[in-house]
Amino acid sequence: MGALPDLTIRQFEYLVAVADADTWALAADRVGVSGSALSQGIAELERRLGVDLFDRDGRRRRLRTDAIPVLAHARQVLALTGDLADWAERMRTGSAGRLRLGMIDAAAIVHFGDQLRRFRAARTDVELRLRVEPSGPLLELLIAGDLDVVVCVAPPEPIPGLRTTPLLIDDVAVYAPGKTRPSSPATWGPWVLFPEGSHTRGAITRELRRLGAPIEVVAESHQPDVLREMVRLGTGWTALPRAQAEHGTGNLVEVQTLLRRELVAAVRDGTVRQPVVDDLIAAFTDAAKSTSRPSALR
Amino acid sequence: MGALPDLTIRQFEYLVAVADADTWALAADRVGVSGSALSQGIAELERRLGVDLFDRDGRRRRLRTDAIPVLAHARQVLALTGDLADWAERMRTGSAGRLRLGMIDAAAIVHFGDQLRRFRAARTDVELRLRVEPSGPLLELLIAGDLDVVVCVAPPEPIPGLRTTPLLIDDVAVYAPGKTRPSSPATWGPWVLFPEGSHTRGAITRELRRLGAPIEVVAESHQPDVLREMVRLGTGWTALPRAQAEHGTGNLVEVQTLLRRELVAAVRDGTVRQPVVDDLIAAFTDAAKSTSRPSALR
DNA sequence: TCGTTGGTGAAGCATCTCTGAACTATTCTC
DNA sequence: GAGAATAGTTCAGAGATGCTTCACCAACGA
Numbered sequence: 157m158g159a160l161p162d163l164t165i166r167q168f169e170y171l172v173a174v175a176d177a178d179t180w181a182l183a184a185d186r187v188g189v190s191g192s193a194l195s196q197g198i199a200e201l202e203r204r205l206g207v208d209l210f211d212r213d214g215r216r217r218r219l220r221t222d223a224i225p226v227l228a229h230a231r232q233v234l235a236l237t238g239d240l241a242d243w244a245e246r247m248r249t250g251s252a253g254r255l256r257l258g259m260i261d262a263a264a265i266v267h268f269g270d271q272l273r274r275f276r277a278a279r280t281d282v283e284l285r286l287r288v289e290p291s292g293p294l295l296e297l298l299i300a301g302d303l304d305v306v307v308c309v310a311p312p313e314p315i316p317g318l319r320t321t322p323l324l325i326d327d328v329a330v331y332a333p334g335k336t337r338p339s340s341p342a343t344w345g346p347w348v349l350f351p352e353g354s355h356t357r358g359a360i361t362r363e364l365r366r367l368g369a370p371i372e373v374v375a376e377s378h379q380p381d382v383l384r385e386m387v388r389l390g391t392g393w394t395a396l397p398r399a400q401a402e403h404g405t406g407n408l409v410e411v412q413t414l415l416r417r418e419l420v421a422a423v424r425d426g427t428v429r430q431p432v433v434d435d436l437i438a439a440f441t442d443a444a445k446s447t448s449r450p451s452a453l454r
Numbered sequence: 455m456g457a458l459p460d461l462t463i464r465q466f467e468y469l470v471a472v473a474d475a476d477t478w479a480l481a482a483d484r485v486g487v488s489g490s491a492l493s494q495g496i497a498e499l500e501r502r503l504g505v506d507l508f509d510r511d512g513r514r515r516r517l518r519t520d521a522i523p524v525l526a527h528a529r530q531v532l533a534l535t536g537d538l539a540d541w542a543e544r545m546r547t548g549s550a551g552r553l554r555l556g557m558i559d560a561a562a563i564v565h566f567g568d569q570l571r572r573f574r575a576a577r578t579d580v581e582l583r584l585r586v587e588p589s590g591p592l593l594e595l596l597i598a599g600d601l602d603v604v605v606c607v608a609p610p611e612p613i614p615g616l617r618t619t620p621l622l623i624d625d626v627a628v629y630a631p632g633k634t635r636p637s638s639p640a641t642w643g644p645w646v647l648f649p650e651g652s653h654t655r656g657a658i659t660r661e662l663r664r665l666g667a668p669i670e671v672v673a674e675s676h677q678p679d680v681l682r683e684m685v686r687l688g689t690g691w692t693a694l695p696r697a698q699a700e701h702g703t704g705n706l707v708e709v710q711t712l713l714r715r716e717l718v719a720a721v722r723d724g725t726v727r728q729p730v731v732d733d734l735i736a737a738f739t740d741a742a743k744s745t746s747r748p749s750a751l752r
Numbered sequence: 753t754c755g756t757t758g759g760t761g762a763a764g765c766a767t768c769t770c771t772g773a774a775c776t777a778t779t780c781t782c
Numbered sequence: 783g784a785g786a787a788t789a790g791t792t793c794a795g796a797g798a799t800g801c802t803t804c805a806c807c808a809a810c811g812a
Contacts, residue, residue: 464769487769487770487771488770488771488772490770490771490772490773491769491770491771494769494770495769495770498768498769512777512778512779513776513777513778513779514778
């Protein structure tokens with residue numbers, strides 16, 4: 157194997173800055189150097205790789221599609237370096253460190269709310285910051301190194317650079333207002349669903365269509381409790397993760413399981429890890445083991 | 455998150471060189487630089503991380519045990535950079551590239567010999583280099599970036615930075631000379647086994663001991679065919695992966711399955727991948743799917 | 753057409769990193 | 783234990799690298 161090119165962290169920072177910002181000047185500003193420095197830095201990166209990374213498009217430059225692997229590499233290395241920097245920080249200060257946790261709403265509230273509260277109380281030495289978002293953004297934040305652990309819906313394909321640990325199954329089921337009797341999918345609806353564009357919404361409508369259910373949507377909300385209440389009030393039917401549907405009290409009729417949904421804990425697959433992360437994941441798996449049985453049995 | 459330290463590939467090269475070589479002078483020589491440069495380079499790395507990585511031990515320096523994560527990080531980043539360099543090479547030359555494959559003997563000969571030959575014939579554009587070693591060394595070579603794919607025994611724990619794909623089950627069974635009748639473990643032996651120190655040997659003796667079998671070893675060899683022949687000649691009993699035991703012809707009596715052994719394909723979990731690698735793994739999984747059934751059914 | 757915007761090149765300066773040599777501390781050898 | 787050999791560090795200087803400022807070019811918009 158030939159000698160490796162002497163790439164630097166800064167060059168990778170330049171690359172992702174350019175990829176993320178609309179204009180190079182903005183990117184330069186964001187990394188705190190002059191536009192010229194950025195230009196030269198990128199040129200140097202291209203020179204060392206021996207490959208052109210950008211196409212000219214008028215007076216601006218766009219990352220070539222076949223150069224996307226380099227960008228992904230840059231992101232991964234930057235994230236790993238961030239982990240290393242955190243490790244160094246922990247070594248210097250002796251602190252247990254900071255834990256940036258991302259969760260989808262159901263995980264943060266329904267499934268692991270108790271564990272979270274307990275962990276916070278038990279590990280006051282850890283600065284725990286929670287961020288609640290849908291699965292997609294969470295995974296991107298994790299890849300970019302802005303989060304340390306993420307609890308989200310299992311991605312269909314394994315994602316390079318990430319490692320997932322199964323936590324529990326929380327299937328999405330169809331729910332009807334209180335007085336409804338079971339019947340064929342063709343009679344289901346109208347619907348109260350997550351908004352168009354959400355990942356879960358997409359999966360739900362796809363599955364309903366497959367079952368031959370008519371999809372007339374009369375209301376939309378990102379908030380599961382809003383959907384639940386609307387069903388209770390008889391506004392329509394909905395499809396929700398079972399745990400969220402059953403969270404409150406009230407008369408929802410579960411019609412049938414619609415699709416399988418597995419929650420996992422995801423971390424960057426690096427060599428420098430915070431021990432706290434493993435503790436937290438262990439707490440989650442333990443909790444899931446004891447609580448998911450009933451839901452798995454129904 | 456604070457600004458990241460501007461680490462360089464070269465600094466990581468220095469670090470692993472120092473970790474791998476007996477003396478710093480030798481390490482310096484290996485990376486092609488003066489001892490002084492190496493010393494200063496490491497010092498700079500420590501300064502940028504803000505952490506001491508080495509303990510003084512007389513006039514030499516040893517990597518501190520709690521600095522091992524940094525070394526692992528360095529190795530991972532170097533391996534990823536190697537992948538990136540290969541990608542750049544492929545982009546420049548337009549070639550399909552070089553594929554450095556590692557396999558344990560059973561995989562190379564018994565399980566996937568045909569697939570290998572077929573792949574070589576079909577993809578003459580790929581420079582395929584095969585290296586046969588035990589699982590442990592193969593995985594280390596993979597981590598160090600000296601191999602691109604490895605077919606080996608599934609490691610007990612997932613290894614950071616690697617991703618495995620299950621291929622097939624090839625259990626280890628106990629075999630006796632032709633005329634032996636089934637009997638209790640206490641009467642088994644004497645044994646003809648893999649040499650002391652090998653990973654499989656360790657697992658085998660551990661399991662035999664658990665079953666209460668006496669472990670008197672009368673011959674040892676790294677070569678499964680040698681062991682097989684010795685059993686045929688009545689020298690003793692052996693424990694072998696089933697596929698290897700049955701590879702030739704002859705009168706071996708399978709006494710019982712001893713331990714589970716799963717073969718997997720392992721790759722670095724990076725963002726820059728050779729498409730050829732996926733093709734090869736696909737060929738292996740396809741082959742395993744069609745051939746492992748009979749062995750799984752017995 | 754002219755002004756504006758996005759990006760690149762050149763000169764100058766600061767910093768970094770290498771080499772070679774001098775230097776210190778430890779270990780070996782007798 | 784003296785003296786030599788060894789392991790690693792420090793220092794000074796040469797050369798490379800990277801950044802900023804300023805000048806420049808090309809594309810876009812009015």
